[in-house]
Amino acid sequence: MSVTVSPKRLRREFVKKVKELSGQNLQLCYQCGMCTGNCPAAANMDISPRRIIELARLGLEEEIAGSKTVWACASCLACTVNCPRGFDLSKVMEAIRLLTLRRNIDHMRPEDISPKQRCELPQIAMVSGLRKFTG
Amino acid sequence: MSLAYYPGCTLKTKARNLEEPAVASMEALGFNLDELPRWNCCGAVYSLADDDLIHQVAPVRNLIRAKEQGKNELVTLCAFCFNTLKRANLLMKDNAEKRDTLNSFMNEEIDYSGEVKVVHLLEVLRDDIGWGALAEKVKLPLRELKAAPYYGCTLLRPREVAIDNVEDPTILREFLKALGASPVDFPESTRCCGSYQVISSPDDIAEYARPILNSALRHGAEALVLTCPLCDYNLGRAQKELMKKQSGFKEMPLFYFTQLLALALGLGPQVCHFELNHGSPESLLKEKDLLSQSRSVQPIGG
Numbered sequence: 001m002s003v004t005v006s007p008k009r010l011r012r013e014f015v016k017k018v019k020e021l022s023g024q025n026l027q028l029c030y031q032c033g034m035c036t037g038n039c040p041a042a043a044n045m046d047i048s049p050r051r052i053i054e055l056a057r058l059g060l061e062e063e064i065a066g067s068k069t070v071w072a073c074a075s076c077l078a079c080t081v082n083c084p085r086g087f088d089l090s091k092v093m094e095a096i097r098l099l100t101l102r103r104n105i106d107h108m109r110p111e112d113i114s115p116k117q118r119c120e121l122p123q124i125a126m127v128s129g130l131r132k133f134t135g
Numbered sequence: 136m137s138l139a140y141y142p143g144c145t146l147k148t149k150a151r152n153l154e155e156p157a158v159a160s161m162e163a164l165g166f167n168l169d170e171l172p173r174w175n176c177c178g179a180v181y182s183l184a185d186d187d188l189i190h191q192v193a194p195v196r197n198l199i200r201a202k203e204q205g206k207n208e209l210v211t212l213c214a215f216c217f218n219t220l221k222r223a224n225l226l227m228k229d230n231a232e233k234r235d236t237l238n239s240f241m242n243e244e245i246d247y248s249g250e251v252k253v254v255h256l257l258e259v260l261r262d263d264i265g266w267g268a269l270a271e272k273v274k275l276p277l278r279e280l281k282a283a284p285y286y287g288c289t290l291l292r293p294r295e296v297a298i299d300n301v302e303d304p305t306i307l308r309e310f311l312k313a314l315g316a317s318p319v320d321f322p323e324s325t326r327c328c329g330s331y332q333v334i335s336s337p338d339d340i341a342e343y344a345r346p347i348l349n350s351a352l353r354h355g356a357e358a359l360v361l362t363c364p365l366c367d368y369n370l371g372r373a374q375k376e377l378m379k380k381q382s383g384f385k386e387m388p389l390f391y392f393t394q395l396l397a398l399a400l401g402l403g404p405q406v407c408h409f410e411l412n413h414g415s416p417e418s419l420l421k422e423k424d425l426l427s428q429s430r431s432v433q434p435i436g437g
Contacts (some may be wrong), residue, residue: 023185076327077292096182123144127179129334
């Protein structure tokens with residue numbers, strides 16, 4: 001995937017919001033890729049966790065918004081505990097999800113869960129999933 | 136001795152086979168798990184956004200219930216609840232500004248500042264009872280049961296709430312040894328099972344589980360030992376799918392650690408609710424002669 005960076009495309013407001021919601025200093029990351037290497041969901045992502053950080057700090061909101069990466073994240077925190085820079089990527093993933101959810105754009109509808117699955121799922125799955133995927 | 140105890144929603148319905156053997160076992164060990172009055176859902180996941188305080192209200196209310204009881208410790212059993220409550224507690228302890236906002240928002244409640252310590256039942260077994268003392272109480276050693284500890288995520292991550300070493304946890308291994316079982320270590324024991332992804336991408340769960348289950352089998356496990364109801368659901372579901380997809384895939388029984396505890400303490404299979412388990416645990420237990428209550432009691436050596 002090639003990305004064109006120009007002052008016109010940068011969304012400084014987006015960078016500011018991500019920093020504010022996540023409490024993370026995006027400049028800490030030195031792009032070593034430990035997050036991607038340890039991510040059990042990386043195979044389901046179109047943009048790797050490492051690249052998400054790079055795109056976020058460049059303010060490339062459109063690339064991130066069109067990607068399924070943050071929705072494939074299971075918040076398992078394997079990235080967080082393995083980061084040599086003490087950067088908490090799970091909080092950045094959450095911040096990016098919330099920037100979409102808070103515009104009333106849900107990732108899924110509760111009614112999309114089949115009735116059979118609804119009966120089978122443990123409550124913690126329903127509560128946690130709907131917290132992550134709906135606003 | 137009475138311990139303040141927070142069960143959480145799942146343990147009262149889908150995971151009764153996690154809770155009931157725990158309550159019975161702790162009683163046999165001289166502890167009463169005293170359920171908090173008026174507990175509410177903890178919210179299942181800790182809110183990761185810095186500006187989101189409203190989702191801290193639910194876990195903090197439960198901590199306030201414990202403080203009202205005059206307790207300085209709150210025992211949890213569900214791995215999700217443990218993580219959410221412990222992280223919310225750290226927030227109340229360490230962040231004065233957010234603590235003040237939350238306390239003033241809940242002005243009908245007493246003020247709270249992280250006084251209650253949130254612990255997991257495994258920590259009580261390790262730190263308050265001790266593996267040696269637990270081994271002495273074992274009436275039915277789980278001899279020859281090759282069980283692989285599977286930790287999942289929320290008991291170990293993030294670092295500040297971990298009940299054990301994040302990279303190389305041993306707490307379940309030591310627990311199983313105390314019960315007389317043969318623990319089987321495998322490198323994927325802390326790899327995520329897919330968690331809540333099951334509600335939006337159920338078809339992906341088998342691929343999350345495949346490396347975990349294959350690795351445990353390769354290392355000689357006959358069963359997995361779990362602490363989390365969502366791991367249980369995802370791995371149980373994935374095994375059924377992998378039996379169809381992967382030729383020669385062998386389904387393993389999935390146990391909660393509390394079921395093995397109750398069994399080893401001689402409390403019998405009834406309290407364990409094996410009918411709620413995945414992977415037909417009873418045939419393995421029969422094979423190991425662990426279901427017959429009349430089997431002679433042997434002390435654990437060493």
